[in-house]
Amino acid sequence: MAPINVTVMGGRKDYVPAKETLPEVDAEGNGNGNSAKGYSYETLQETANFLLARISIRPTIGIICGSGMGSLAESIVDAESIPYEEIPNFPISTVEGHHGRLVFGRLDGVSVVAMQGRFHYYEGYPLWKCCLPVRVMRLLGVKTLIATNAAGGLNPTYKIGDLMIVKDHINMMGFAGNNPLHGPNDERFGPRFPPMNKAYNYEYRKLAKEVAKEYNIENIVREGVYTCLGGPNFETVAELNMLKMVGVDAVGMSTVHEVITARHCDMNVFALSLITNECVTSYETDDQANHDEVLDVGRMRQDILRKFVSRLVTRFHQIDNASL
């Protein structure tokens, strides 16, 4: 097969697919080129084309709003919103605290798109489907992903309301073979074996710490390791103690697979966890994690989060453009 010119994803100029055709017919795909392991490049291009026809903004930065953190998108000006129900091939949000729409517009003059509502594995979506919007963002021209989430603090020095810059992750679900990239690989999205050792952009993390100083919030900004479990139940004491032993600082039910998908298609990634609860690592307490508390802490921190993330967008945009 002749080399195909590829400039949209991954910055590679051309490639030769390993095989002429990918196996792509099954129950979910109905033989139309969309396998249960993911929608085809062409199908997602159709989704991107639908959005490009509906909106005038051409975003370069994408933001995923975590549970109870949807107000991040309320700082966006000249906003154009599209509910997920109206977007071809998009799943719908079923979790409280996730509105379920894409918001396009500008933050401090930078063109962005925000997901007000993400998709989780426990909602019944396979991981590739949870991450489908990341690939769509990339096809829209987004080069930088800012993923936010609510997480339980496992590091004993963390307090409720702290912001954790994600330095790295442990892909627990991936250990069991559940990975958003599982299945046939289309090189137009990215390589078969993407490296993950520099998943969380070093320059962005450095900038975020500078912005924390500038805004006088360094006392609540941490840096640590995140892990995602499948949910929807919160963890047992034994599970949490095991995670602590292997170096996890914060626990959630999202983000890791989104980051893997984003890195696969060569996006720069920054992730931020809002510590919404202390993980219960002792049997000697009546404390229990609950989603209402998660949403409450999101509300409590919404002003700081909005200011912080808006400033990050500006600073990331500056360094992205400087390195072009």
Ligand SMILES: O=P(O)(O)O[C@H]1O[C@H](CO)[C@@H](O)[C@H]1O
């Ligand atoms: O990761 P986000 O979507 O922020 O939400 C976190 O909060 C919810 C539990 O309260 C779970 O969905 C968990 O993943």
